[in-house]
Amino acid sequence: MKNVFGLFWQGFSYICMIAANCSLTGGGGVDGAIHRTGPFAGSLKATTASEKSSSSSLMKGRFMKTKRLIISAILGVAFRRTRRMKHILLTWHFLFFLVLAGYSQAPIPPPVKNGFLKLTSHAELSAYVSATGAASDLISLEVIGRSVQGRELYAIGFSSGKFGKDASKIRVLIFAQQHGNEQSGKEGALLLTAELLKPERRHLFDRIDLALIPQVNPDGAEVNRRRNANGLDLNRNHVILTEPETRSLHGFFDRYLFEVTMDVHEYSPYGEEWARYGYRKNSEVTVGSLTNINIPDDIRNLSDSGYLPFTMKYLRDRGYSSFTYCPGGPPDTAYIRHSTFDVNDGRQSFGIENTFSFIQEGMNGKDDSVANLRRRAEGQMTGMLALLEYVFGNKERIQHLVAAEREKLISPADGQMISIQSEHVPDGSVLVMPLLSLSTGNDTVVHVEDYRPMVRSLYDVKKPAGYLVPADCTLLLNWVSGHGFRQKILKAVTGLRIEQYGILSVDSIDFEGDRVVNPVIETKEVEKLPEGRDFIYIPVNQLKGNLLVLALEPKSMLGLATYRQFARLLKPGTSWPVLKVNKP
Numbered sequence: 001m002k003n004v005f006g007l008f009w010q011g012f013s014y015i016c017m018i019a020a021n022c023s024l025t026g027g028g029g030v031d032g033a034i035h036r037t038g039p040f041a042g043s044l045k046a047t048t049a050s051e052k053s054s055s056s057s058l059m060k061g062r063f064m065k066t067k068r069l070i071i072s073a074i075l076g077v078a079f080r081r082t083r084r085m086k087h088i089l090l091t092w093h094f095l096f097f098l099v100l101a102g103y104s105q106a107p108i109p110p111p112v113k114n115g116f117l118k119l120t121s122h123a124e125l126s127a128y129v130s131a132t133g134a135a136s137d138l139i140s141l142e143v144i145g146r147s148v149q150g151r152e153l154y155a156i157g158f159s160s161g162k163f164g165k166d167a168s169k170i171r172v173l174i175f176a177q178q179h180g181n182e183q184s185g186k187e188g189a190l191l192l193t194a195e196l197l198k199p200e201r202r203h204l205f206d207r208i209d210l211a212l213i214p215q216v217n218p219d220g221a222e223v224n225r226r227r228n229a230n231g232l233d234l235n236r237n238h239v240i241l242t243e244p245e246t247r248s249l250h251g252f253f254d255r256y257l258f259e260v261t262m263d264v265h266e267y268s269p270y271g272e273e274w275a276r277y278g279y280r281k282n283s284e285v286t287v288g289s290l291t292n293i294n295i296p297d298d299i300r301n302l303s304d305s306g307y308l309p310f311t312m313k314y315l316r317d318r319g320y321s322s323f324t325y326c327p328g329g330p331p332d333t334a335y336i337r338h339s340t341f342d343v344n345d346g347r348q349s350f351g352i353e354n355t356f357s358f359i360q361e362g363m364n365g366k367d368d369s370v371a372n373l374r375r376r377a378e379g380q381m382t383g384m385l386a387l388l389e390y391v392f393g394n395k396e397r398i399q400h401l402v403a404a405e406r407e408k409l410i411s412p413a414d415g416q417m418i419s420i421q422s423e424h425v426p427d428g429s430v431l432v433m434p435l436l437s438l439s440t441g442n443d444t445v446v447h448v449e450d451y452r453p454m455v456r457s458l459y460d461v462k463k464p465a466g467y468l469v470p471a472d473c474t475l476l477l478n479w480v481s482g483h484g485f486r487q488k489i490l491k492a493v494t495g496l497r498i499e500q501y502g503i504l505s506v507d508s509i510d511f512e513g514d515r516v517v518n519p520v521i522e523t524k525e526v527e528k529l530p531e532g533r534d535f536i537y538i539p540v541n542q543l544k545g546n547l548l549v550l551a552l553e554p555k556s557m558l559g560l561a562t563y564r565q566f567a568r569l570l571k572p573g574t575s576w577p578v579l580k581v582n583k584p
């Protein structure tokens, strides 16, 4: 044992935690009382209610009592008949824990240490990831950047070899808490860190290199606020990439080119509109796949018909209710869709680079962010484990698929059509949606007629060879460097066809219930580049090629022109500053 004092302190914390949990679980709300099957359930205490029912229906006689005492002590199930027995059990736990801690040397994750009674602070998270990194040869810890207020953004790398160096391993990135008030993703990621160090999880790393970022938005998290310290929504920032947190995340992704990504969030079903409707969503873990139609069908089909059913069953088998991530509604006032097709969120921004990519949303706490925290964190962790198990079982297939589809992105552009305006449409099916009835307090299902699971293109453009960005436009150059696009100085324009868009007027178009700009344009052929102006050429045949088209086309409803920061580039009577380069 390296650090005797540390072990005693951990033992003491553990006992405090047991005591806290015992006193906490007496009442048992609806959510708290139903399921207790999370992976940490064995090491923590079961509810008082289940203890009582099990003890009342059990055996009599001295021998059986002794046997029960031994079994319960070993399993960690508290039978608090007498004060004396309670002391014996606590001593048992203490000794058992000392042996375990001394054997494994694995630090206890902060949410467990805190008895799930408070949120893990950034300082606690830092101390924990550092200690865990030092204690395990499986882990390599990296600070991938800093938040606006200077807090470290950690990536915990898990690899049985050297992280990211073995091409036969599939590279998986899970990142949580872009929204600071969605706390269970971070807590779940910290539980997952401890869980993955168990010997029974070790096999995963025969095939997987995992990077786990427990907290993308530490500044928001510290004050339990959705946005970062600049007041921006990080999960709407993956196209413009103006924030240090999203830039760090994408810079990290670009270094390892992860083949699988998952963005972990929470949803809040407690809004007034749903309350008026009389029902609310009640699925503990929801999972969404890719919906942007520029992402290849094969990737989206494997996500929808392979991963989604797998994770739903995985979660269900472990006692968690789960459903597809479906925003919109309530059904009496608005349609239900399969989230957004925008590429400015975490999931789709990696998906558009032909990554097998998902969003997972747990359910937020009803009263505050600590409410039901243990259950929420364990649910999130279980969903993350589902992803790892699925990827482990389908490694070859996913790797080949992603490699083949990425090869198409980096091959010379072939005039493929890219959809820059789309809409959600019905496919004739009715959604049977699990909801909680607020009048009866029971789970039920509602049949949603206005259900729009499909995305249809409204406006396509032919993928060009590349774009020319004026070298004197700092706004655009900053954007180019933020994404790290491959670029070069174009010496001559011979043999190329250059087009420029003239902005005639600026109209608007519906985009998922909002209005975004939709310029009326004319396309002009450009004989030669303007005298005295330098341009930077960005070829489209790169991993971010489809993103480039979506961002730089002025009519793209996902493009730069739709952002406040870039709005001044779109002026009627002028030309769009970015030129389009086609092969003759």
Ligand SMILES: [Zn+2]
Pocket: 179, 182, 235, 265, 266
């Ligand atoms: Zn979120």
